[in-house]
Amino acid sequence: xxxxxxxxxxxxxxxIEERVEEVAKNISLEYENKRPVLVAILKGxxxxxxxxxxxxxxxxxxDFLALSGFKPGLLRVEIEKDTDIDLKEREVLIxxxxxxxxxxxxxxxxxxxxxxxxxxxxxxxxxxPARRIxxxxxxxxxxxxxxxxxxxxxxxxxxxxxxxxxxxxxxxxSGRSTQILxxxxxxxxx
Ligand code: 5GP
Numbered sequence: 001x002x003x004x005x006x007x008x009x010x011x012x013x014x015x016i017e018e019r020v021e022e023v024a025k026n027i028s029l030e031y032e033n034k035r036p037v038l039v040a041i042l043k044g045x046x047x048x049x050x051x052x053x054x055x056x057x058x059x060x061x062x063d064f065l066a067l068s069g070f071k072p073g074l075l076r077v078e079i080e081k082d083t084d085i086d087l088k089e090r091e092v093l094i095x096x097x098x099x100x101x102x103x104x105x106x107x108x109x110x111x112x113x114x115x116x117x118x119x120x121x122x123x124x125x126x127x128x129p130a131r132r133i134x135x136x137x138x139x140x141x142x143x144x145x146x147x148x149x150x151x152x153x154x155x156x157x158x159x160x161x162x163x164x165x166x167x168x169x170x171x172x173x174s175g176r177s178t179q180i181l182x183x184x185x186x187x188x189x190x
Contacts, residue, residue, distance in 0.1 A: 004160060007169035008181050010150060011143060016167070019142045020048070020125075024055030027093065027123065027140060035059050036091040038123075039083055039112070041104075042066040043162070044097030047154035048125040048142075052095065061085055067104060077107050087115040097154050098126040098145075102136040109136065125153065126167070143167075146184060148177040 011019075027036075035058075040049035042064050053062060066081035092112055099105055105122060112120050123140035130147040149172070151157050152164030161168070169177045 004157060005171035006151070006161070007148075007171045007177055008186065009166055009168055010145065010148075010181070010186060011153075011167040013165045016142070016153060016165075017051070020051045021055050023123065023140050023142055024052050025057070027052075028057040031060070031091060031093070032058055034091045035061065036093045037061045037063055037083075037085050037087060038093050038095050039063050039065050039087075040095040041097070041108070042081065044154045044156065045095050045125070047162075048097060049095045052123070061090075065108075067108070077104060079111065087112060087117045090117050092117045092120045093140075094120065094122045096122065096124040098128060098150070099124045099136060099138055099141075100128045100131045101133040103134060105136045106134045126150065126155075146180045148172070148180055 038049065038053060038060055040046060040062065049062070053060065063083040063085045064081065065079065065083050068078045068080050094105070094108060094112070096105065099122070109120050109122070121139040122137060124138055125142050127138050127141040127144045128147065129144065148169045150167050151161035151170050152167040154162055155167070156162040157170055169181065172178065
């Protein structure tokens with residue numbers, strides 16, 4: 001059986017477009033005259049960051065940061081590519097694809113705070129509170145999702161599915177994802 005098939009459609013193109021536009025409006029309001037530095041986390045957040053920044057109505061700077069994944073047995077990630085912009089005295093907005101366990105963001109916000117920014121806030125495309133291990137603040141979020149593995153709109157599975165314009169669950173042979181989504185009224189739409 002091919003375990004890499006797509007499961008259920010979770011968010012379609014129009015729904016994503018509308019929500020990203022709304023979130024960008026809120027960010028534009030909060031950061032008017034503040035010229036924030038948006039730090040997009042490679043690679044998953046690139047698609048979201050592009051759409052988000054296209055909808056911003058304020059001046060901003062865009063930068064990128066890449067992290068190593070969690071190594072087995074190590075509750076620690078490392079910065080593999082750092083920002084080019086000096087974040088001192090700047091309003092920083094981290095742009096993430098998904099906040100899941102919160103471990104990545106917990107590490108990252110602490111790291112960025114060491115650089116004396118004026119403030120650090122978080123904007124994520126997806127938020128999955130059900131899988132949280134550490135509490136992290138999420139200031140802007142497009143959608144909350146239940147405990148399912150998702151792909152598309154920048155989110156990949158071993159490099160695949162990243163360029164999909166919609167968000168899908170990954171096929172779950174146990175049927176658990178479909179059950180969860182049905183309970184939310186999202187299941188079976190494909
Ligand atoms: P964390 O668990 O530290 O909050 O999330 C770390 C990273 O794991 C995310 O930035 C994302 O790249 C990846 N990740 C977490 N949950 C999912 C998911 O459901 N689907 C995909 N494709 N990646 C995920």
